[in-house]
Amino acid sequence: MSETPELSPTDWVRDQTEKILAAGTTEAVQLSGMKIVLFTTTGAKSGKKRYVPLMRVEEEGKYAMVASKGGAPQHPSWYFNVKAHPEVQVLDGDVWTTMTARELPEGDEREHWWTLAVAAFPPYAEYQTKTDRLIPVFVLE
Numbered sequence: 001m002s003e004t005p006e007l008s009p010t011d012w013v014r015d016q017t018e019k020i021l022a023a024g025t026t027e028a029v030q031l032s033g034m035k036i037v038l039f040t041t042t043g044a045k046s047g048k049k050r051y052v053p054l055m056r057v058e059e060e061g062k063y064a065m066v067a068s069k070g071g072a073p074q075h076p077s078w079y080f081n082v083k084a085h086p087e088v089q090v091l092d093g094d095v096w097t098t099m100t101a102r103e104l105p106e107g108d109e110r111e112h113w114w115t116l117a118v119a120a121f122p123p124y125a126e127y128q129t130k131t132d133r134l135i136p137v138f139v140l141e
Contacts, residue, residue: 005040005049017051025094031055034121037063038091044084052078055121056092057113063090064113065101065138066121071130082138090140099140106134113137 007014019028020038029036035056040049057064065088069076082088086101104110114137118125128135 040089041081042085044080057117057120063140067136068127071127101138
């Protein structure tokens, strides 16, 4: 990556990201014993790189990004970044990969990835009950 991505203004997200970067691996951080992946997105309007740590949802070398925002009524800001700039860097363990994100519409593929996401991080199911929006899921390939 050519420029240094920005850290989140949210304390706990910034803390997670700083631990991952200091250690050089996502193995440095877990949430309730569950693994994290660090994504780097590009700002929809600013074009600035931004770090986004999310729960690790992986299958056969593909990853999911779940735009849950804890069940809030609006999408997280990174959702719009990925929609505008689908090329995303993924750090899993100590390996960086550049992948392309695609939002999954309702249907079998989305249901498959949603099931994997809930298995990886069960609170996602509760988050969906807290909001009227269908929580977006991107698959990165």
